[in-house]
Amino acid sequence: MVSATRTLGPLHFEDLEPKRFEDLCRQLVYDFKTWRRLEATGRAGSDDGFDARGYEIVDADAPSASETDDEEAAVVGIGDRLWLVQCKRERAIGPTKLLQYLDEIKLTEGEILHGIIFAAACDFSKTARDRFRDQCAAMGLQEWHLWGKAEIEDRLYRPENDGLLFAYFGVSLTIRRRSQRADLRAKLAMKRKANRLLRHKENDSVLLRSPDALEYPNAEGIPDFEKRPQWLVRKYLGFNHDGLEFLLHRHFAYLADDEKSWDAMLCCDDAVDLRDDYWRSDKNSRAKRNEAWHAWEAIPEKDRAWLEVVGIVPFEDILDIDEIGEDYFSDPHVYAPFNGKNAPFRHFYARVQSVSTFDPRRAWPSDEQEDRVVKFPAGLRERPDAQP
Known part of the structure; x- marks a missing residue:
């Protein structure tokens, strides 16, 4: 008690x-x-x-x-x-x-x-x-x-x-326990359903969709859809103790041997495969991306990495999963409320992980970025705008 x-x-x-x-x-x-x-x-x-x-x-x-x-x-x-x-x-x-x-x-x-x-x-x-x-x-x-x-x-x-x-x-603590039991059962049921329907979809695109998005699939009628979307296409990464993980941002990065010092080029974002996203325009400047690519290729291969920002949709927020999809997006649809500027994501974390399969390394940058060093050109290191 x-x-x-x-x-x-x-x-x-x-x-x-x-x-x-x-x-x-x-x-x-x-x-x-x-x-x-x-x-x-x-x-x-x-x-x-x-x-x-x-x-x-x-x-x-x-x-x-x-x-x-x-x-x-x-x-x-x-x-x-x-x-x-x-x-x-x-x-x-x-x-x-x-x-x-x-x-x-x-x-x-x-x-x-x-x-x-x-x-x-x-x-x-x-x-x-x-x-x-x-x-x-x-x-x-x-x-x-x-x-x-x-x-x-x-x-x-x-x-x-x-x-x-x-x-x-x-x-009533008895009523509270019954409510907790019901909430827990619903959470575990959704976890099992997600594992059953999405376990072969890791690193594939999934549509995150608000149940209130009555205009779907017509984004033209939604004001400021790019900044406040009612549905999103994101790569599904798997699940952890909190919920389902999705890739929000992906940037060319550098990771030192100490697995602590890092840098990244936020000028372009490779998180979304536009071939899977019918509604998104390409925000990346081709010239900037080419410049970033060459800067990334110029560092030793063992130091090349990706900076990834991961968003988590809690199991209790997931209303349902449609594994069939439809003609606009034939892969699974995950239904969850889109509340606030963070869309359906309630938790976030960032990681910098090397691309080498022979010497895998990983770091966990904090919001303060005290371990960020200057490795790339200044014009490539900052994000041009706030991307959702």
Whole structure:
């Protein structure tokens, strides 16, 4: 239950009316001991300093109130232990005020108090807890329990109290677990489907398509389609723990022997095969690309590399996969929401990897590019515009 509670914000006990807070604490006490009776004395308006009175069954063979129709047997039990429950829905209770509440407890003649549960919608200091313990011991009590906000939350997060958590705060960990289970099953089902339909399509082009792209395949009617497309053709690279990986950008690059220092020519992008993309125009300048090619060919073969930017579409974002395609694009279509400037991609990473099959090397450049060195001409190293 610890992991579940970490995903929830604090419970707002202060939003409960005082009587409702009393009801909550009393209901949490129901399973705390085996009671013959548990009376909500605070509801009557004259509570003699406490909000509930409980009689704990000591004789294990004696029937409880729920096990007998004999009213007298349910009320009177020889050896039953008397407990008092006090509830305070206050934002802060210091040591002095806490002891004052203990002093206000009144018992009728002949009653022997065995234990007390003091519950409050606030946190208690160590000093308050120490003085509470000392005072209870001085009163001759055999058991005492001080429930602050943290203790009450802990009890509410127990599986057996999930109904109370939902009734008072509208939160159900059982429902959350069911929802998580359903989400996980859907994610794993999509992962298995992607593996089945796309495992032979690695390094092939795939169409990423928004379910809202009603204009497909006519891009002419979509304003600024080049910068904010509703569908994209990208090479499928496989999948990792996050989702499906697609090649977004690919540039001529340099990688040093230390597998750390690198440089790249961002002037041209070889990520998209325009023969597969009916809707894209060639953004590369032929002259720039030829110049970049010659600069790349001029460095030793062992230092030649590709800088690749990879985008990831999470499994949970994938709505479906159409492995058949149609006349405009006959390879698989992957349906996912296109939200924001990053289209369907939620995660990205960059890598620089050598082209040599005999000496494969790889580096992982950061956004700060502190390991980037100057290896290529200045006019080729920067990207001419922001390409999606």
